[in-house]
Amino acid sequence: MYSTHYDVVIVGAGVAGSALAHALTASPIASSSRHKPLRIALLERSLAQPDRIVGELLQPGGVLALRELGMEDCLDGIDAVPVKGYCVAKEGETVQIPYPGKHEGRSFHHGPFIQRLREKALAAPGVDTIEATVSELIECPLTGRILGVKATRKDGGPEKEPFYGDLVVVADGCFSNFRTKVMGRAGIESETKSYFVGAVLEDAKLPIPHHGTVALVQGQGPVLLYQIGEHDTRMLVDVKKPLPSDLKHHILTNIVPQLPSSLHLPITNALEKERLRQMPNSWLPPAEQGTKHSKEGVILIGDSWNMRHPLTGGGMTVAFNDVVILSKLLLQINDFSDWDAMSHALHQWHWSRKSLSSTVNILSVALYDLFGADDEYLAVLRNGCFKYFERGGECVNGPVSLLSAVAQDPFLLFRHFFAVAFYSIWCMFTHPRRVSSSTSDKLVLAAPGLDEYPALFVKAFWVFWTACVVFGPLMWTEIRWW
Incomplete structure (x- = not known):
């Protein structure tokens, strides 16, 4: 069966996977750190534009990380909206919380931003972006080391085609299929604290323009609102388990009356026109990788490894910062199959990322x-x-x-x-x-x-x-x- 050996095989072309592929080959970090370009396979189940209700707010720290990776232009041409801070609303009162100095974040529709990240990865030298579903990790029967992955291409070809690499990076998101396999006893079970129920409001007027709004609702979870386009505003309603049988009735009866009056009509119109969508709000602390309890030859990155509540919109910021730190460490290693060197780099990464x-x-x-x-x-x-x-x-x-x-x-x-x-x-x-x-x-x-x-x-x-x-x-x- 035909196969190709790569320096790095990345599973998942989302936020972390696409950014890492670019960082290791075409970023300012790569151009100043490595003479021989790396060969990378970036595998993604579907390269169609994704449609999610989270991953739509990038904090100023995330913008700074994108700039360091040479990917800040991914925010251009997607109708991204500047975010200058927050507004907290409670029982008819509001307080403004502006970002420090001249820092700004960005908010946008998730799908176009991911496509822009993928475009950067596609254009990077040495990166093969392949539309394929990864079904399993290839494990050495003698050492237990991960040698690559098996995947089936979307456009046909052999089933479970092997893709070998000195290092496998799993970046397949919050519903990772390989988290337990990689981490073993070192892994931690994720905890779902609640759900965000999302809708898009048309031409809604927020209490303070260009500020995300956090509405504190008596007896309920918070409501988060931020503009994601010229005419679109995302609303995320936190709902605790067990979910009400009729979510629209719950929102109209228990949530809307406590929100600013300018939002009542846009919310009512949105609930009449569109289907409500849900995403779990999960908590997954990061366990150190590269130890004797985790698999050799493979690492996790992004939401497959570390998740936090999306209330503060910090997920993508953490992911981009992780890519900045990890790529600098990986580019100093000549041979990714040298697991002693990899373990040392992963230890440095684990603690270097802690401050953020x-x-x-x-x-x-x-x-x-x-x-x-x-x-x-x-x-x-x-x-x-x-x-x-x-x-x-x-x-x-x-x-x-x-x-x-x-x-x-x-x-x-x-x-x-x-x-x-x-x-x-x-x-x-x-x-x-x-x-x-x-x-x-x-x-x-x-x-x-x-x-x-x-x-x-x-x-x-x-x-x-x-x-x-x-x-x-x-x-x-x-x-x-x-």
Whole structure:
């Protein structure tokens, strides 16, 4: 059977796979690091334009990574919209959270952006882009090392045709077929925390133009909205398990009344015209690769290896940053079949990426737990977070620098998270809240009285404990040694 040997075989031509193929052959990194060009097989089940409801927001840190890879022009010609920050909306109030300095992100339809990434990979010297379904990894019966993959081309040819490579990179996304095979005992099970239900709104007016909107909905998960084209705005509604039997009724009844009034009509029109689509919001911490527990000859990258909640839109930013770091390390290795050298490079990669990936991963889940508050202590933290942003200054600049991946520091995130926790407790003691009037049935604003302080001290302890329970395990999962 005909086969070809490559330096690298990449499974999946999505965000991470296409970027890595280009980075190893045609990026500024490659041109300055390697004299002999690499031969790469980029295998993708379908090269037709994909249609997904996530992967439509690139944070400023991701734009910077694309620039370093020489792929920033992939944002051109796809009706991409500049994103200048966020707007958090809660019970009729809004707070603006602009990106620091002159940094900008981009939002767009997912499909055209992926096609532009693939075009860059197709044009790269030494890259063979092949439309084929990969069915299995080729494993050496004596050593257990992965030698390549078997795939069936879409345009015909032999079934399970072998493609051999010194290194196999699996970048087949969140529903990876090979994650368990590659990681073995070192692997971690992904956890689905909720689902995003998506729709596209026509000519919707967001509270602040060119700002993503995060709407905090009482008793429900958050709603995320951002413009992805001149006339199109993506709406993602977080829905916890089990999903309601009638999602449209759920959104119209429980979600829409709590959103800004300018969005009511576009949402109603969208729900009448289109089918709602769902994507799981999964959490998958990264386990170190290249150890004795993972397979030799193969590595995972992108969502096949590491996922975070998409609330903060950090997935593609982490993927591009991973490609920048990994490609620099791989291009210093003369022989990818030398697994001692590969293991050393993978160890460096695992810890070099931590400053950004850990920040984005922890922030995504911590913010989701606060914004999707489903108990009274998390609700205190959510209200305190909103009021913390209202303070402006460093209370906005610090968190948004982390969210945008411009700042890469898990311990700065630690400082701001617990500043929010303590400020939430302060607000609980001092800020007016709605209570029943003693003279009427109406709700009035009133600060807590001294007689309420003993109970509030007890509640304050549980609020702080809840903050520790939310943040501590996330931080430990990211920094511990695998």
